[in-house]
Amino acid sequence: MKRFSVGLYVLLSSFLNPYQSSIAVSHSKTINIIPRPVSVQLLDGEFSLRQDVVIKVVHQDSRLRLIAEKLKTRIEAASDFELAMNGDDVDPDAKQIVLVLDERFRKLGDEGYQLVVHSDEVIISAAEPAGIFYGVQSLLQLLPPEIEESDAGSSRWQIPCVEIIDYPRFQWRGQLLDVSRHFHSLDHLKRNIDNLARLKMNKMHLHLTDDQGWRIEIKSLPKLTEIGAWRVDHNDKLWWERPFPNPGEKATCGGFYTQEEMKELIRYAQGLYVEIIPEIDLPGHARAFMAAYPEVSCDGAHYDVATGGDERNKDVCPAKDATYEYSEKILTEVAALFPSKYIHIGGDEARMQGWKNCPDCKKKMQDEGLANFHELQSYFMSRVEKIINQNGKTMIGWDEILQGGLAPNATVMSWRGEVGGIEAVKMGHDVIMTPNTFCYLDLKQGDPELEPPELGYGQLLLPTVYSYNPIPHGFNDEQAGKILGVQANLWSESLVYEEQANYMLYPRLLAVSEVGWSPQELRNWPDFVRRMEVMLTRFDVLGIDYALSAYNVWISPHYGEKASGAVFKLETEAGTVDIRYTLDGSEPTNTSTLYQKPFQLHKTSTIKARSFKDGKPYCRMATTRTIDIHKAAGKPVLLDPEASALFNFGGKMPTDSRILTDCVRGSASQVGVGWLCFN
Ligand SMILES: [Zn+2]
Incomplete structure (x- = not known):
């Protein structure tokens, strides 16, 4: 393990939440591919993946053929179709998914590709098989999450019409x-x-x-x-x-x-x-x-x-x-x-x-x-x-x-x-x-x-x-x-x-x-969160475990100039869920108070808050903070020496001395909530 050398830590008080609130994003017809492609142009219409679709490989390249066979196997496992491949006896007018090696796409590099979906044809073009492979990964992400299932049966296998040009930033x-x-x-x-x-x-x-x-x-x-x-x-x-x-x-x-x-x-x-x-x-x-x-x-x-x-x-x-x-x-x-x-x-x-x-x-x-x-x-x-x-x-x-x-x-x-x-x-x-x-x-x-x-x-x-x-x-x-x-x-x-x-x-x-x-x-955080949530539904289908820590509730106090008491802000990193909370220490449920804006506390209380999505809890557990209101609440503090950002996980270590008087107890671990670091 790579361990960190750390300085002296003093358990102090709270933590200023580093997150901006997120922008709401519409869930209408959107492309949800991760990683985000370089260029996406939505077109009108949809391609219906049906029994009579043919997968066609242009050039008899064995690597291309292998990619095509894997795609065919995946579609057939999820649907109840049996797709034809070129070389089989196929209807020349059939709808096609075409994989083609094309030197004209050399400028997209060895891993770049173009994916074009029209209502009667899907074409993936690239200079190298790796590009075709990544084009297929994008195509799969345009299909509903059930494409990852075995025996999903009669889902609607629609692919939005789109033109994607894509290549990696790094090799x-x-x-x-x-x-x-x-x-x-x-x-x-x-x-x-x-x-x-x-x-x-x-x-x-x-x-x-x-x-x-x-x-x-x-x-x-x-x-x-x-x-x-x-x-x-x-x-x-x-x-x-x-x-x-x-x-x-x-x-x-x-x-x-x-x-x-x-x-x-x-x-x-x-x-x-x-x-x-x-x-x-x-x-x-x-x-x-x-x-x-x-x-x-x-x-x-x-x-x-x-x-x-x-x-x-x-x-x-x-x-x-x-x-x-x-x-x-x-x-x-x-x-x-x-x-x-x-x-x-x-x-x-x-x-x-x-x-x-x-x-x-x-x-x-x-x-x-x-x-x-x-x-x-x-x-x-x-x-x-x-x-x-x-x-x-x-x-x-x-x-x-x-x-x-x-x-x-x-x-x-x-x-x-x-x-x-x-x-x-x-x-x-x-x-x-x-x-x-x-x-x-x-x-x-x-x-x-x-x-x-x-x-x-x-x-x-x-x-x-x-x-x-x-x-x-x-x-x-x-x-x-x-x-x-x-x-x-x-x-x-x-x-x-x-x-x-x-x-x-x-x-x-x-x-x-x-x-x-x-x-x-x-790169755009709210846009990433929206696409991530779609990807996580794929992980649900695939049975892959993941963390919902970005939906944990952060509870942070803020003080105005006059310090008449703390104002508490509740938020999640993802920013896409409802937050519900209680002030009596009881477990929040989907009928507890819905958090809408920062609120003031005038007496000692225990805030318990949890995120909810579609009425169900959407993080591992509720965040609990006991707020002891006292006479120093929100008063300024002079530190000598000043706190250090040395132990700085991505710039998130607080150095603001007011976390001493924010009435919030620090977490049990010194890298969690409410610690100052002195070098
Ligand atoms: Zn020696």
Whole structure:
């Protein structure tokens, strides 16, 4: 896990709600595609998908044929139709869905497409099969959500007439899944990849190794999975509370992918235009490696595979010959297995504890003239990069690889905010933006008091994710061209089950898909929320879990100049639901008072508020705030020193001292409601 270093926190009072109220959007004939296409022109009329529609592939391109067959299978599974394809004996006057490779669309790039729907014909044109594939994804999103069902039967399969021209903003639209901290099955991975494809995302970064498990078979080093893939089972306890294993305890928890299974997954992903990028994390986060082969550690001692978030020594020795010999074996097999041109080598959070007392490390530093451990790490990364380059691959590393001198050809993933990415671009390297402040989907997505207590830490709200622009402020075109794209990271310290992973991913991954695909100038929060709500009805059909945290109610006090008492404002991030509340501590129902405008309180009260949609509760639980009205209510407060925005999840940390006297108690977690931070 990437942990934050934080300053001193003082539990104070309330939180100024950062959200603007949303604009109401009409639900008439609208296009609800996520990510939002570049250009959409609505035309009159509809195309009726019926039994006699023919799917036609122009050019006998096998990749195109495969896309057409998948579309046919999806339509037939949902409807009771049997569609013909060209090549079959078809009526020349039949209505058609045409897929055509056409060089004239080369200007839309390898992934761009045009989708035209007329009442008698649907045509998807692109220069490359990937574009056709994304055109089909858009077409499916023009159909009702029941298209995702099996046996939806006699729904009305109408497609609005429209002309869409579309292409991605960035070439890298990725998601990391951490399969080390908890092992996730191949089927889970496939379902995750299905959703990446739905959202026109094209990279899946698999975090395959860490302290808590080695997940990929390496044939020349069998102990990596015989020993390194298994740990003592403490999954029933919270990550940071799991005890160290006792000597002789059986390691029964874990799993790994054989190379054959991984090949199957790679083929599956290729069929959905998703590339799998393997990560072998070195030299830190390598305890499972050391458990299997202690000779790569500094002291050669016995190591257990970690059961949870312990912080004991976990870096391989960057001075031992065995470390390089084994790394070469691993990376050579990984390079042969994965067709991606990239291998991610980690490089993050080396603690360097073992290196301090290691005679080999000391000697290596003397021999190579290395001034400190950062330079020792950099020496290690450069040697590993040579192995990767010799295998015809490009190295990616987390932004720590900048410390002590960056390996010459490396691509950098900027996770500790954007600073590392900005620095790397200025040094001429390619960068993928995945800052923890916008892209870490393992963070809680709402007030911690309202989120499942066992999931996540910190806070990253959906509107914050949506607000992200991967091109840093002030970049010129050449610098902007070095930003390959954006990636959401789902670390799985707290994610044991697929439902938990999905709860954290969705709907925030929808926002990331739009950050990566749609033009910055078209990004619009209320419009996104409207389309997201349609997409969530698809997720209902698909049985995919998601969070409704953007519909939690924020309760925030405001004071006028005269401070005659607090005025309380209730709102949700989504802004599309009714809010109902009580003042006596009772649970709000669909007949409780409907919130219409901010209200004043003159005596101590408990506000309980919850969002409702179509008369039903539409968030996980009600927000509760006890308001203790006292004589200092709303009075100004002088802070010395002033509060800091250091611990700043997307700019949402309050610094206004009046949260001390707003009569609202802070939340139990210091990153929730009502905290000030002092540096
Ligand atoms: Zn050492």
